[in-house]
Amino acid sequence: MTQADTARYTNTTSPMPVRAAEQGKRPLSDQAVTALAAAYHVTRAELLAAQRRSFGQPEEPQQEPPSAEGTRVARKLESLRTEVYAGAAPSDAHLASEGNRKSGSAALTEAMVRALRAGEIADPRDEALDALALAFDVPPVYFRQDDPEVDALILSTRAVRNKFTVMVARGAGQEMPRESWDQLRDFIGETMEEILADGENGRPA
Template structure:
């Protein structure tokens, strides 16, 4: 049973509301009319990767017609992208779909070389794919989060999550560093060759999960942030929260929302220290831009 909820009676009602017959739906879905009848009468859902198409045929949003129970795992991402498992071998350039099958079943994690093409095919970020993979392995306890415009953001815990968070959020339209550039910065910080671009790629994609203190310090140097951001441990280091708040803060400046942040205060998810910094900057901006107004 897919993690998306399926209600055959609701499907029947939506079909009738759309003035479609079971044969109409069957033809558009590429199945027999008997299959549609079973979906409606005994709530026997189609294969999960067909649900997005069924929602489109009925003219309803996928998340509204078939709401999801919890966060997606790897199989959920695949089905939402409308791929049967048998197609995934072609996506990752492997001879079969077995690597994806094993990752979806929590047997063996994906090889790092498979992560990027799979994320691209599924229409998600590398970080989202890696998080879904962890859920496939039963690691589903949600981490603490910090609010930002557009919704909550999970505090990254693993090296891969931290690297991908920075690459995806910290550059504000600028080009983030490549694996080779990160490797160069790490080696410069250590005055020795401690990693290659392939090593960095393995860390970024989650193929390699351990990083030495030298590599963690080098990553902090590459991103020009507090080295404590890459600290290991079960608890979220305060530096991680501070870095994320700083990115949130700078992103708000980039989007022209800084005055609104001052008005919203802690409802925006910032610490008292960061709010104080916001207010200091707002005071400077108001002196320079006397006509500036808060957005709330």
């Protein structure tokens, strides 16, 4: 395609828009970029990259698509934030500090936790995920599998524990008889024991 042929795609009477862009004098309009990309059988990104080269501008780094593993971890972290902490999860710095303290390692940094939340780490290390699980007080299995029912059980249990802790901290137990409070605590503990026992009994030999 010659420069003269481009006029019908840029809705002009001359090839000046394309000539000016190729000479690095004036960029194409957004409509011209879309039309010419279709005419050249390239993507808009490829055409804009060529235009940047004409203007002597550096190439923009290509964004790697998020990996399946990175996306899965980010999704699980978002579930913890919304279903356990009602949208107000601890800060990245706090999670990194708590995870390192509880694991006795230096597996996490604030930047790493932020990247995990964004799904930007394609293959997270097991020690980092284990430390993150400790920071959230969930079992490491939460990050190691992708069964919706297992996730739901862990999140529900963690949410109950979080609620129970808040109730104790604010002295809610003092508003009801000691016997009733003990029954509530025992009920929660016995229910979890029964659930885990049923899981053991149903496990294949």
